[in-house]
Amino acid sequence: MKVIVAQKLLQANEEIAGENRHLLARHGVLTLNLISAPGAGKTTLLEKTIAALKEEMAIGVIEGDIYTTKDAERIASQQVEVVQINTHGACHLDAQMTQEALNALSLAQLDLLFIENVGNLVCPAEFDLGENYKVALLSITEGSDKPAKYPLVFHEAQAVILNKIDLLHHMDFDLETMLEQVKKIKEDLIVFPLSAKTSEGMGAWLQWLKSLVPKKKKLFATAW
Amino acid sequence: MKVIVAQKLLQANEEIAGENRHLLARHGVLTLNLISAPGAGKTTLLEKTIAALKEEMAIGVIEGDIYTTKDAERIASQQVEVVQINTHGACHLDAQMTQEALNALSLAQLDLLFIENVGNLVCPAEFDLGENYKVALLSITEGSDKPAKYPLVFHEAQAVILNKIDLLHHMDFDLETMLEQVKKIKEDLIVFPLSAKTSEGMGAWLQWLKSLVPKKKKLFATAW
Numbered sequence: 001m002k003v004i005v006a007q008k009l010l011q012a013n014e015e016i017a018g019e020n021r022h023l024l025a026r027h028g029v030l031t032l033n034l035i036s037a038p039g040a041g042k043t044t045l046l047e048k049t050i051a052a053l054k055e056e057m058a059i060g061v062i063e064g065d066i067y068t069t070k071d072a073e074r075i076a077s078q079q080v081e082v083v084q085i086n087t088h089g090a091c092h093l094d095a096q097m098t099q100e101a102l103n104a105l106s107l108a109q110l111d112l113l114f115i116e117n118v119g120n121l122v123c124p125a126e127f128d129l130g131e132n133y134k135v136a137l138l139s140i141t142e143g144s145d146k147p148a149k150y151p152l153v154f155h156e157a158q159a160v161i162l163n164k165i166d167l168l169h170h171m172d173f174d175l176e177t178m179l180e181q182v183k184k185i186k187e188d189l190i191v192f193p194l195s196a197k198t199s200e201g202m203g204a205w206l207q208w209l210k211s212l213v214p215k216k217k218k219l220f221a222t223a224w
Numbered sequence: 225m226k227v228i229v230a231q232k233l234l235q236a237n238e239e240i241a242g243e244n245r246h247l248l249a250r251h252g253v254l255t256l257n258l259i260s261a262p263g264a265g266k267t268t269l270l271e272k273t274i275a276a277l278k279e280e281m282a283i284g285v286i287e288g289d290i291y292t293t294k295d296a297e298r299i300a301s302q303q304v305e306v307v308q309i310n311t312h313g314a315c316h317l318d319a320q321m322t323q324e325a326l327n328a329l330s331l332a333q334l335d336l337l338f339i340e341n342v343g344n345l346v347c348p349a350e351f352d353l354g355e356n357y358k359v360a361l362l363s364i365t366e367g368s369d370k371p372a373k374y375p376l377v378f379h380e381a382q383a384v385i386l387n388k389i390d391l392l393h394h395m396d397f398d399l400e401t402m403l404e405q406v407k408k409i410k411e412d413l414i415v416f417p418l419s420a421k422t423s424e425g426m427g428a429w430l431q432w433l434k435s436l437v438p439k440k441k442k443l444f445a446t447a448w
Contacts (some may be wrong), residue, residue: 041367091346141365142263
């Protein structure tokens, strides 16, 4: 009985996620769903990424949080369009919440949309929001055994950010073990070891994003 | 409809949690439910705590994990009784799973039981397992804004471990802000800043545990 309810909910989620994907494709908005445990550094990564890219592409952000608007305030100070979703206790975003947020955004003007999910390495991995890619963040302070313990999010993701590498020399973190574990879960995962704080390693991540958004609406509009 | 189902599940959980609480009280086992995000250091804290206390009290552990037995293996090497619960995807332990684990333990011989919940700062806070106390762990690498963003677990807890203080000088962590936030959620929360890795600050935590378990079955049995 419980399983039936859960499957119905997931099925309904899939349908709305499909509508979201269609809407985003129609407007040509590349969308990334960022998933990590609390404190892995999603918001700091977004701040640095937006600062580096906002002159060359139009970026929007959907901020998922259980109760607060703290992260949305941090992002809004970067002068990009932000919509806050407060889940009021729910441990993940779903496609329905995302659809409401999409309807509040100027999709026709956006090139790249980040969705910062609720801080939770488990539940958000199960819910398709209609994004193009899921990106899993893991900070090295969480330990190198985490991919094996929480495999689903790494299986669903197309890229992994390995954050806080500035702390590598203060930790017992085994980078080789972690990379091996990740490749065992999914051979073709792209891994970006970086520090959003010091910006070390950010270049490869930014290059990847640029490769995903070849045509920029803003630049195109200016050219004409 | 969704709400009704959720409430029924929570109600059923409450009933079984009550049975667990009764069973644990009958055997005089003090039980702590450890809740944190992945990688905050629950297992390392348990390893150090067990090593420090196992000569003076009989300790058991229930290890919650989604798929693996890695943490249970680490704990079992300490020569204490361990039962593994694998949730197979579920993001938290519930009272039913806990009851099955309790039935597999030698409760009559135990003084202190730790339940290491699934690594998740959100969902486990909603589920009573029948424990005496919830203990929330937060590592300073997660950032000082986490109590305000994930208030429920701090509201439900009686004590907070603030782990990884050996990294304090490498972080932008604001200890004052974090302590203020915690006290705002719950005035009488006990906070233990410590490093399970270096053992700095472990003394106060161990003292608190000893104060909760005044009579030790093993010592009592020996005396007679």
